[in-house]
Amino acid sequence: MQEAMIKRAKELLADGTVNRVIGWKRGEFVYDSTPAVFGTADEIDAEFVFDDFTQANVSKYLVKESKKDGKILAFLKPCDTYSFNQLVKEHRIIRENVYVIGIPGGPKLDIEKIKAKGITGILNVKNVNYTLEIETLYGTEKLPFYEAISGKCADCKSKKHVVYDELIGEDGDVLDSNRFDMVEKLENMTAQERYDFWRGELSKCIRCNACRNVCPACTCENCVFDNPKSGIENKAAADSFEENMFHIIRAFHVAGRCTDCGECSRVCPQHIPLHLLNRKFIKDINSLYGEYQAGADTTSKSPLTDYRADDCEPSIVHERGVE
Amino acid sequence: MQVNENFEPVIVAFCCNWCSYAGADLSGTNRLNYPANVKIIRVPCSCRVNPIFILRAFQRGADGVIICGCHPGDCHYTSGNYFTRRRITLLYSMLDFLGIERNRTRLEWVSAAEGAKFADTMNKFVEDVKKLGKNRRLEDLRCRKQ
Amino acid sequence: MLKISADKLNSLFDAVSAKQSLYIPVDRESGSAEYRKYKSGMEMSKCLNTVRSAKDFFFPQTENLADFKMNGKNIEVIDVREECEDFVIFGVRACDARSFTILDKVFLAEPVDSYYKNRREHGTVVTMACTRPAETCFCTAFDIDPTSPEGDVAVFSDGESYFFKPNNDKGQAFIDSIADMLEDGDTAELAQVQSNTRKIMQMLPLANLSTDSFGGEKLMEHFNSEKWANLSESCIGCGTCTFVCPTCQCYDIRDFDTGNGIKRFRCWDSCMYSDFTKMAHGNPRNTQLERFRQRFMHKLVYFPANNNGEFGCVGCGRCLAKCPVSMNIVKVMKALEEK
């Protein structure tokens, strides 16, 4: 796949269709690629990488990149295309300035999952028939591929590219995922259990803002939490309330716009399952206002900027599930 | 659940200017009692109520927050309360998801003619919040009164 | 050297925690570790390091500095400082132990930060020598010996027992306080473990990382490097690297109006944030390039310039593991080295 992508990228650079390419750059280790913009074929040959560890969603970078001169080639995985589309819809990305090549998605590997097994000193990871052979300073370890796949891929919602100019590989379908299972499990707990669960999780938050800054739906010029004029600005959660506040409001602000790309949970250094908050909104929207997938198109009205005269009343919250 | 008779909750009520605030006025005009715990903030439309305001109230020591707007279909601005209904339903559902007691929040439709409904709604809401006791799950300890 | 057998470690913890607060690294369900206040029965983590560094004990993420009360139209200032209780942090790695030295240079230099000093004086740092370094480790680049850590007391393990070595008077006092549980031990096996670890250190992928091209004298060369544009391009401007970093020491001071008084508190700040160094006139560092450059210039150039060549990094590798886009100090150093 990597070779096909490199070949096509160089062709498009050569024929002048694009003047830049956004993809991933090889890191120090086998797993730490970095999103990067490549300007020449030489750079691509030297550093372009696409493998089981290239997870990062590059669509948010296109907010800035699409406003520069010339067209940029972007390699987008299926989940990234949803983010891309949503950003086009919100006039954040100039569609004409991006040449989108759809590439196959995951499942991708999450190095943190491997490390959590106590494996350290990792020098190389090879996928041999879906068994990972992990070469370390302390010998070779084996791990089934599926025990190391990224959380965002485990709950993959769609293998379909909702936008592209061309595809490398085949397009997939929207999947029947079990992505709401955990939300449902929480819904079926008692309020006290839910409260304890979330206190346990959110109290880990160090307010590094990685979730927000990586989120393709968070593209405000100035976030309310950074703006002293908003009255709710805070730099660190000095109290458990502020942890709740930040995450509730952030989830609310992206509700109806979040494509469930899973980047927030991927980047959280404290492994807080932040995607569950977004998924709760998605699940509620789907069940109360009809199925809606943000980013699936660029024209539909977001459920929070839309309404029906016969929408359910808020009392539904009081009536269902467990208190 | 034990009800602490001495507990006087702080209740913030956001009322839209055209229906519910007028409804509240009407319950005054008709001398219909409801507890003094309820303090009303006037907003042009229920759709002006930002979820941030609701959280802010809890942070600062409110024990219950209620939003009142025109009945769906009667909004002075034609569609404001429809947006409110979606936003606030989702927000309340999220608070519930985080384990915040669901009876601390409410959204009710009260028209300018429904003075009695306004008073009833407030009586009921204050009673519900009294049963829950002090807001502990969504308060800011720094703001707790010494 | 005095030692305790590994199966008695928890009884030692019980004894220490009976007298003062004890913090040890503990595994979380998700596999990573964090410091927790010891409660009987807790297992010490086998992880190399915690996600958050040990700096939290002396320089917490948020800290109430003072309160102001309004009485009518008068303002009363309330000093909220309290004498800190004695506490012990157990299992600090060599990198984090060195970070305290770096933080001391900042907070204990005049004017002394009395909040930091208060905590530092009451805390006893018990370090733990490393035996299984990770691929992200590069402490040796900063002349740290992970097999022989600093701290008040250094602890070594040969797998069977834990050996205690005092590094200073405070450390000696700590060992004295637990002396009745310790016995004399043979350190031969220990030396073997140490030498094995040193060999592994040399095999690490980052073992050859050099600081030669950095330091105070390289200011203009690096500041004006054209590489910053490319390096900073992927940075999303979050604060993960700074908040997991054991040496980052920037903070902001804020007033919080509680409704019945003002709480003045400080909290960590990150030079990666867009409003860092924002002043009344505006912000001198307006682009992510400038902010990104600041972080690494500070650690590799400005800090050594002001501190006798000591770098502001201890090579713990946390930022390598945690950066959402895997952009980190090692990549920066390697890129800037290339001519």
Add this chain to the structure above:
Amino acid sequence: MNKNQKDWIDITSGVNVRKCMRCGKCSATCPSYDEMEYHPHQFVYMVEKGDIEPLLNSESLYKCLTCFACVERCPRGVEPAKVIEAVRLTAVRQQGNNHLIPDRIPEMLDDDLPQQAIVTAFRKYTK
């Protein structure tokens, strides 16, 4: 009024009889009208009132051809044929009452009976 019976008819028919606006188009359109003691609109109205006993005892139940003309033409989407069917089922399920026995159907056949009625009858009574 037999409330349980009414509820049961509401459920089995799936029809909301309160939607009826009494226009009578069902009866106007009914090909079996003259055969019936109670006509489609009366079925709807009487079920709404809960006055079901007379319907159960009436031959009209079996006069409905289930041709669905009334369903097709009802402007309110009330679907009277489904109401009649539900009443008929109520009768059929009260074993031993006046409902028709499948074995007796062949002898009742005559040349004037529309083909549709025969098919419908088989469908109904061979359950």
Add this chain to the structure above:
Amino acid sequence: MQRIGVFVCHCGTNIAATVDVKAVAEALSHEPGVVISQDYQYMCSESGQDLVKNAIKENNLTGVVICSCSPRMHENTFRKAAASVGLNPYLVEIANIREQCSWIHKDIASATEKAIILGKAAVAKVHLNTPLTAGESPVVKRALVIGGGIAGIQTALDIAEAGFDVDIVEKEPTIGGKMAQIDKTFPTLDCAACILTPKMVEAAQNEHITIHSFSEVTDVKGFVGNFTVTVKKKARFVDETKCTGCGLCTEKCPMKKVPNEFNMGLDNRTAVYIPFAQAVPKVATIDPNYCLMLKNGKCGVCSKVCSAGAIDYKQTDKFIEQKYGAIVVATGFNPIKPDKYDEFAYSYCPDVVTSLELERLMNAAGPNGGTLLRPSDKTHPHTIVFVQCVGSRCDDEKGKPYCSKICCMYTAKHAMLIREKYPDTEVYVFYIDVRTPGKNFDEFYRRAVEQYNVHYIKGMVGKVSPKADGKIDVQASDLLSNEQLHINADMVVLATAIEPDKTARPLATMLTTQMDTNDFFTEAHPKLRPVESATAGIFLSGACQGPKDIPETVAQASAAAAKAIGLLCKNSITCNPCVAHSDELMCNGCSSCEKVCPYGAITYQDKEFRMPDRTTAIRRVASVNPAVCQGCGACTVACPSGAMDLNGFSNSQIMAEVDAICK
């Protein structure tokens, strides 16, 4: 530094009986920024207002808090008082301690405590109040009326009467609309043409009225007082200014087989045509779908016979742009086509007609010169069946859920006219309900039954079957005698439902007005603002807002005209200053706010900004038109970055109130 004055009203004993007003004034005097805190018997009285005014002057107040009755009572009073002594009126806040405190609480201690908290909230808010100035926006003194039926004509005449210029845009070649097709009107039975055509002529001759016939609105920009509208004048291939309406071309045109829309396709017209004799403007129009010259370039007869030289085969659509202060929508209605109802045989039996078709059949200018004959064989019908509620009050996708309102009356009219003119004709009317609310309406219907012996039968027609002998079998139920009837009819007339014109929906989009699910325009308030749309400056006239008969239409048309005149009389509109505004530096142009704005007040512009890194960048940012914004605040919550805020109810003001209450 703020200098705030607090004024606590006793309201006689209304407040003072349950609230310790002295204690309230005392407590609030300690709030930050408060420099004076007083109480008084009746703050709204002249002397009370003087107290406030003097305090403002003497203490140089920057903000005023009145603790009194509801702001719905006296907010304006105190704002005016403040303004009279030079304090911006929007620096006054009211704490409602009567309706929402003293009147509902009995316990003095708790009522006083609450009053203090409400006062503190008002003080906290007023700290953040900013002086607001109501903006002004000029009004273009010209109105546009979309639709030239009786509604549009009446509205235009009334507006012109007041001295303002009005343009009528009518999509057909002539104004007149549906009323021009109607024969007689109920309940007076006077001739529709006799009362309509003079109005049409009046409109044509009025110096203030310009009629754009055969034209359509294609674009609307702007806002109340200042709309810019593009009108497409469709090519009619006849120069309007030259054509004298002599009609010679229509006589000579060889293409004579074009279905005549005006007569509901019951007869034919020529390719060049004038819809009817009294058409306004009386100008010929060439139908390009049939004209031989335009289709295959061979003919040119009309051009040859036209002495005025008005024929212009090369004419193209023209677009004209005009500014208007007010727009009145009068797009009217159409009867639905009942061809989906197979049981009524409309699509295959020529003797089953709709009511509007019957109007033409009976009209002296109609296909039969006013003699009622069956369309199929031109014989005189002896039995006529009327079917009511065809497509009205339907719960299915074929029809409409609403009552079309006018059918009961016009059917009574038809029945009566037929019985009068042809007493040998039996007339049956099948009805579900006869609805006759209106002056002299029920009397009219009873006359049809009692004097004219029309057979009204409660029940619905189930099936209409044309028979081989040319008769029509009408199978229906008589619910009152509980029997099924078969009527051997000669003609069947269907009272079909009416629906809004198809052009209404795209127009509503252009106007950013709202529509209900049936495509009727939604009024700003169903009771109190029935002729205004929710969008300022757009008014509703006639059946575009809901089914109406002629008198109602005319009444609403005049009402809409009155509203439009009220707007046009002003030189400028004072805008509500409590409107939303966007902080352009924060706005990211995501369009969330635009999508929730019910008024279309938010637009986007690409603006050049100096960025923090000293470069310039073009960014898409929202801007709010203060003349259009009504200040609901929906956008402020839709905006995730908080770039949108609302004057008078800003985020910080509301949060200050929240803080004060929770303190």
